[in-house]
Amino acid sequence: MRLLERGARRMIRALDAAATRLFGMAHNPLHQSGTIAVAMLVVLIATGAYLVLFYRLGAPAESVAGLAADPWLGAWMRSLHRYATDVFLLAALLHMLRMFSQARSWGPRTLAWVSGLMLLGTGMVCAWTGFVMAWDSFGERLAREGGRLLDVVPIFSEPLSRIFAGDGPVPSAFFFVNLFVHIGLPLAIGAVLWLHVSHLARPVLLPPRVLSWTLVAALTLASVVMPAALGEPASAFRLASTTPTDLVVAWWLPLSERLAPAAVWALLLLLAVALLLVPRVVRRRREGSWAPSVVDPRYCTGCNQCPQDCPWEAITMVKRADDRPTLVALVDPARCVSCGICAGSCAPMGVGPPGRSGRDQLQTLRNASMTEPGPDAPFPIVAICCEQAPAAHAAALRALGAHIHPVSCIGNLHTSVIERFIRDGAAGVFIGGCPPRDCLSREGPKWLHERLFNDREAELQPRVDRRRIRVGTLAPGARGDAIALFETFVAEVASMDRPARAVGEASEPVCDPVALLDSPS
Amino acid sequence: MRAPTAQQALHGIIATVATALALVALARVSAAPVPYHSGRAALLRLSWSARPERIEVCRALSREELEEREEHMRQRVECDGRFATYDLRVTIDGKIVGESVVRGGGFRHDRSMYLLREMDIPSGKRHLQVSFTRHEKSVGDGASPASEAAAATDTGIFAGRATREVAERARRARAAVPPRLVLDTTIFVSDRRVVVITFDHERRALSIVNGTG
Numbered sequence: 001m002r003l004l005e006r007g008a009r010r011m012i013r014a015l016d017a018a019a020t021r022l023f024g025m026a027h028n029p030l031h032q033s034g035t036i037a038v039a040m041l042v043v044l045i046a047t048g049a050y051l052v053l054f055y056r057l058g059a060p061a062e063s064v065a066g067l068a069a070d071p072w073l074g075a076w077m078r079s080l081h082r083y084a085t086d087v088f089l090l091a092a093l094l095h096m097l098r099m100f101s102q103a104r105s106w107g108p109r110t111l112a113w114v115s116g117l118m119l120l121g122t123g124m125v126c127a128w129t130g131f132v133m134a135w136d137s138f139g140e141r142l143a144r145e146g147g148r149l150l151d152v153v154p155i156f157s158e159p160l161s162r163i164f165a166g167d168g169p170v171p172s173a174f175f176f177v178n179l180f181v182h183i184g185l186p187l188a189i190g191a192v193l194w195l196h197v198s199h200l201a202r203p204v205l206l207p208p209r210v211l212s213w214t215l216v217a218a219l220t221l222a223s224v225v226m227p228a229a230l231g232e233p234a235s236a237f238r239l240a241s242t243t244p245t246d247l248v249v250a251w252w253l254p255l256s257e258r259l260a261p262a263a264v265w266a267l268l269l270l271l272a273v274a275l276l277l278v279p280r281v282v283r284r285r286r287e288g289s290w291a292p293s294v295v296d297p298r299y300c301t302g303c304n305q306c307p308q309d310c311p312w313e314a315i316t317m318v319k320r321a322d323d324r325p326t327l328v329a330l331v332d333p334a335r336c337v338s339c340g341i342c343a344g345s346c347a348p349m350g351v352g353p354p355g356r357s358g359r360d361q362l363q364t365l366r367n368a369s370m371t372e373p374g375p376d377a378p379f380p381i382v383a384i385c386c387e388q389a390p391a392a393h394a395a396a397l398r399a400l401g402a403h404i405h406p407v408s409c410i411g412n413l414h415t416s417v418i419e420r421f422i423r424d425g426a427a428g429v430f431i432g433g434c435p436p437r438d439c440l441s442r443e444g445p446k447w448l449h450e451r452l453f454n455d456r457e458a459e460l461q462p463r464v465d466r467r468r469i470r471v472g473t474l475a476p477g478a479r480g481d482a483i484a485l486f487e488t489f490v491a492e493v494a495s496m497d498r499p500a501r502a503v504g505e506a507s508e509p510v511c512d513p514v515a516l517l518d519s520p521s
Numbered sequence: 522m523r524a525p526t527a528q529q530a531l532h533g534i535i536a537t538v539a540t541a542l543a544l545v546a547l548a549r550v551s552a553a554p555v556p557y558h559s560g561r562a563a564l565l566r567l568s569w570s571a572r573p574e575r576i577e578v579c580r581a582l583s584r585e586e587l588e589e590r591e592e593h594m595r596q597r598v599e600c601d602g603r604f605a606t607y608d609l610r611v612t613i614d615g616k617i618v619g620e621s622v623v624r625g626g627g628f629r630h631d632r633s634m635y636l637l638r639e640m641d642i643p644s645g646k647r648h649l650q651v652s653f654t655r656h657e658k659s660v661g662d663g664a665s666p667a668s669e670a671a672a673a674t675d676t677g678i679f680a681g682r683a684t685r686e687v688a689e690r691a692r693r694a695r696a697a698v699p700p701r702l703v704l705d706t707t708i709f710v711s712d713r714r715v716v717v718i719t720f721d722h723e724r725r726a727l728s729i730v731n732g733t734g
Contacts, residue, residue, distance in 0.1 A: 022536045086551055141557060157626065158570065159635050165568035167719035167730055222544040229552035236566075237730075239558035239713040247550045254555055 001281045008101035013390065016438070017477030025475045029215070031437040032207040033095035037119075038193070039212050040088035043219070045186060047081040057172045057179065061135040061233040068230045079223030085127050086248040087219065092120045102388075102440055103282060107290075108199065108312060108335050110279040115196040117275050119189055126185040127249040129178050138243040138250075140164065140234030145256060152261040166236025199335060201313045202443070289408060291354045292336035293343070295329045299350025302326025305457040309345035311442040312337055339441030340412030344451065347458035349414065358414035358458070361407075365420055368405075381490055382426045384418070386410050386433045388440055389474035393432065393482055400486060402430065409433070410471075411444025415451050415460040422468055428493035430486055432474040445473070468493060561712040565611070565618075565642040567651065569720035570635045571698035573625045576657055577602025598686060604631055606656040607698070611640065614648050622656060634698070644712045651718055651727055655700040702727045 012030075019030045029036060054074065056063040067074035096116055099105050105113040128146065132139045147160035163174050197203035206212055229244040245253060256264050284290045297320065306329050307315040314335035317327035329351055331342070336353075343352025349359045383402035385394045386409055398404050403426075407413045410433035418429050436445045450456035452469060460469075470489040474482050558564075579600040587595045604625045611619035619640050626632035642649075698720065704727035710716060717730040 022532075022539050024532070024536075082551060083547055086547055137557070157632065159637055162568055162570070162635060162637050165566055165637055166715060166717040167568040218540055218544060222548055226545070226548040228548070237715045237717065239564060239715060241557060241559055241713065242554040243557050244552035245555035247553050247555070 001278075005101060005103060005282060008097055012098050012101045013476045016475070020435075020475050020477030025435050025473060025478050025481070027208070027211055027214075028435065028437075028475075029207075029211060030094065030098075031435055032211060033091045033098060035204055035207040036211075036215065037088050037091040037095060038205045039207055039215065040084045040091060041186070041189065041193075042206075043084040043216060044081060044088065047077050047084065048183075048186075050077050051081055052179075052183070055133065055179070057175045060133060060175050064134045064136070065230060065233065068227070075227045076220065076223040079226075079228040080219055081130075082228040082246070083219045083222055085130065086246065087215070089120070089123055089127065089248050092116070092123060096120060100278065100282075103284070104337075104440065106279040106283040107286070108314070108337050111199060112196055113279050114276060115192050117272075118192050119196060121272075122185055122189050122192065124249065126182060126189070127246075129182040129185070131246065131249065132178050133175070133182060134230065135175075135234045136231035136244075137234060137240040138231045138245055141240070141243050141245075141253070142250060143234075145253060149256075149261050149264055152265065164234075164236060170236075199312055200442070201311050204437075286333065286338075288355075289353075290338050292333035292338055293331045293340070293351055293353045295331055296350045296357075297321070297328045299346075299348040300326075300328045301348055301350075302328060303347070303457065305345045305347075306342040306351050309341050309443070309447055311339065311341060315342060315351075337441075339444070340408055341441055341443060341447060343412050344414050344447060345457060346414075349416075352412070356408060356412055358416060361412075361414050361417050362420060365405075365417060380426050381428045381430060381486075381493065382421045383430045383432060383486070384410065384413060384421075385474060386444070388434050389432055390476050390479070393474040393479050396479060396483055397430070397432070397486055400483070400490070402486070409439065409441040409444040410448045411439070411441045411446075413448060415458055418452075418469060419461055419464050422464055426468075427496070427498065428468045428470065428489060430489055431469070431471045432482060433471070435473055435475045438475070445471070467496065558713055561644060562641045563644050563710045563712065563714040563716065565613070565640050565649070566715055566717045567609070567611070567619075567636055567638045567719075568717060570633050571720050571722070572633050572693070572696050573607070573630075574605040574655060574697040574700065575602055575693060576605050597682075600690075605697075605700075606630075607634070608652075608654045608656050609636070609638070610650075610652045610654075611638075612650045613642055618642075623653070642710055642716065644710045644714070646707065646709050648707045649704070649716075651702075651704040653698070653702040653720075653727065699725055704728070 016028065016030050019028045023029065025031075050073075051067065054063055054067050064078070067078050069075070099109070099113065099116070128142055132143045132146070144161065144164055147164060150156065151159045151161055163170055197205070207215070231244045232240065259267070286292060293314070302317060302320075302324075304317055304327070307313075307317060312335050314332050314337075315329050316332070318330045320326065320328045329342075331351070338353045340353050340356045343349070343357045343361070346352065346358060349357055349362075352358060352360070354360075381402050382405055383394070383397040384405045384407055385397070387406045388409070394404050394406070405417075405421075410431055413431070418431070421429050431448065433439065433445045433448065439445055447456065449471060451458060452460050452471065453466070460466075470485065472482050472485045472489075577600040579598050582595075582597055582599055587597060607623045609619065609621050609623050610617060619638055621638070623634055623636055624630040625634050702720065704718060706729070708716065708729070718727055719730055720726075721728040
């Protein structure tokens with residue numbers, strides 16, 4: 001399974017790189033797969049609400065054909081509804097693959113994984129019923145296959161397949177039930193979507209406005225220029241040689257038709273069980289880099305910053321066990337994903353995953369020695385790189401003379417580490433994180449930016465020269481941009497005076513990292 | 522706002538072209554012509570639902586037997602039996618293409634029969650024979666003993682009930698599919714046509730459905 005995970009990760013990275021080169025990092029649609037799926041859901045509801053006004057249960061094929069023939073609104077509304085369905089399913093599938101490849105499918109994320117599968121499955125069934133509504137040759141084909149599969153399940157008194165046999169007209173009750181399911185399932189999707197994001201503190205449901213509208217405009221344009229094909233009206237007395245099949249929705253249809261219904265059910269069950277078991281199979285021991293955060297109550301001042309920053313609502317403030325008047329943070333290990341963002345949020349360094357708290361970061365720094373500056377570099381530049389970023393990017397920065405300091409996430413980085421680097425003589429600190437919408441910790445780049453430049457706790461101290469700090473993005477497919485940014489930064493830093501080493505200077509009592517390290521624990 | 526550089530403009534053009542290609546691909550994938558019935562063969566479809574015949578033996582309970590029962594349980598005619606099964610045979614130009622035994626629906630086979638069979642049929646002029654015959658050779662006569670019982674015991678507070686039961690049995694027998702149904706005809710079948718044969722409840726015979734489209 002890990003092999004699959006790595007393979008999927010390589011594939012996603014390659015796709016990401018290609019999309020970043022094409023659309024730029026800020027508008028890379030692949031980073032927005034989950035939100036694009038939701039945006040498409042909104043489009044589907046809007047266009048569906050219009051289409052249902054013209055749908056007649058007594059004459060489904062005729063009413064849809066009438067819509068398709070309406071050049072003003074009906075044709076492209078129908079096409080937009082159909083293309084949005086495809087994009088919804090593709091985006092949801094890509095989102096699932098991304099989560100799997102990034103090991104974001106187990107532990108505290110199990111609920112999101114399982115509910116995501118439910119969303120995808122419900123979406124598929126909803127799309128199925130939608131195509132049946134059109135009652136063209138493809139809709140009839142889907143309905144027949146559905147009837148064939150359901151007939152082996154002993155729940156209907158009369159075989160469903162007989163509805164389409166031709167010895168009587170297809171009852172409008174069938175189309176009513178189908179329409180009911182088609183309209184009812186999106187309500188279920190809404191409920192499951194709520195469940196899907198229920199563990200997130202600040203769920204992002206829609207893509208950036210520019211991307212949303214560009215996507216809608218592009219699909220609308222496609223709907224006008226290339227309206228979705230409608231097959232011949234369904235007929236029980238004529239065999240269609242081909243059907244205009246939506247392969248995103250019904251890629252499985254040609255295979256399913258060749259198999260016995262029991263075999264199809266068995267395969268479906270196997271697939272469902274395999275996907276549901278993913279969280280169990282890929283789970284890691286909650287130790288090392290996967291260990292949940294812990295709070296050292298001696299340092300917790302009850303400032304309430306870590307619960308605010310935690311993207312997973314894994315931290316709450318509770319009453320202290322001792323006689324101090326403040327509250328103390330408490331981490332729920334079942335919700336903590338070990339992102340370490342809390343460690344970056346805590347000025348007194350009292351919280352964080354074992355080995356990655358602010359104190360641990362400073363201790364690591366003290367133990368490690370910076371590389372000597374190269375002969376061409378007037379003084380050293382430190383590049384703090386997210387471990388999730390492509391290794392080639394870090395290698396390129398190293399080749400340019402940077403001292404590489406890896407961190408699990410730049411949101412985990414405590415600002416005192418940056419200060420410590422500069423006070424130790426680094427000419428500049430370049431921080432390279434993941435693209436904001438592709439951060440495994442969800443909000444790493446956002447919180448780092450706030451802590452560096454907008455005084456969010458634990459803020460970088462005012463005494464640190466901001467000109468010596470640069471935050472960049474190390475995205476697959478944008479190495480050139482990262483290198484260009486780094487080189488510009490190096491040039492800017494080179495024009496400044498060399499900073500003096502500050503070790504041994506008087507420092508502030510609480511927020512000074514050196515003082516904290518030296519304080520008894 | 523700075524004017525885009527040549528490289529940015531090139532990137533924009535490439536992104537636009539890529540988006541256009543993706544949309545074309547989406548439109549193609551959204552309505553790909555996937556083969557369904559790619560051959561020229563037609564299809565013969567048999568589809569009907571009908572109640573199977575009830576095979577039962579009825580007898581009138583004696584006065585002693587009736588007295589052993591609670592008053593509300595004193596049904597004077599008691600029938601025991603099962604539902605008939607049917608042999609379906611389809612021949613095209615004298616060659617058997619389908620043969621099966623058809624039973625009533627449900628676990629106890631006491632529900633209506635739902636028949637749906639499909640078989641390929643070569644296009645052209647074809648001699649078609651479909652027979653649907655009761656499998657059981659002899660059946661009990663449910664109506665006669667009941668009638669005798671009715672005549673003998675249809676008195677007192679139950680007056681009229683046995684007669685009604687006889688009428689009900691007769692109605693059920695009429696609603697059941699006849700013991701033997703045969704369709705023997707010659708038809709011209711065009712390419713990829715579906716010939717639907719059903720049981721016409723009014724005529725109580727097999728018939729070809731004249732579909733349109």
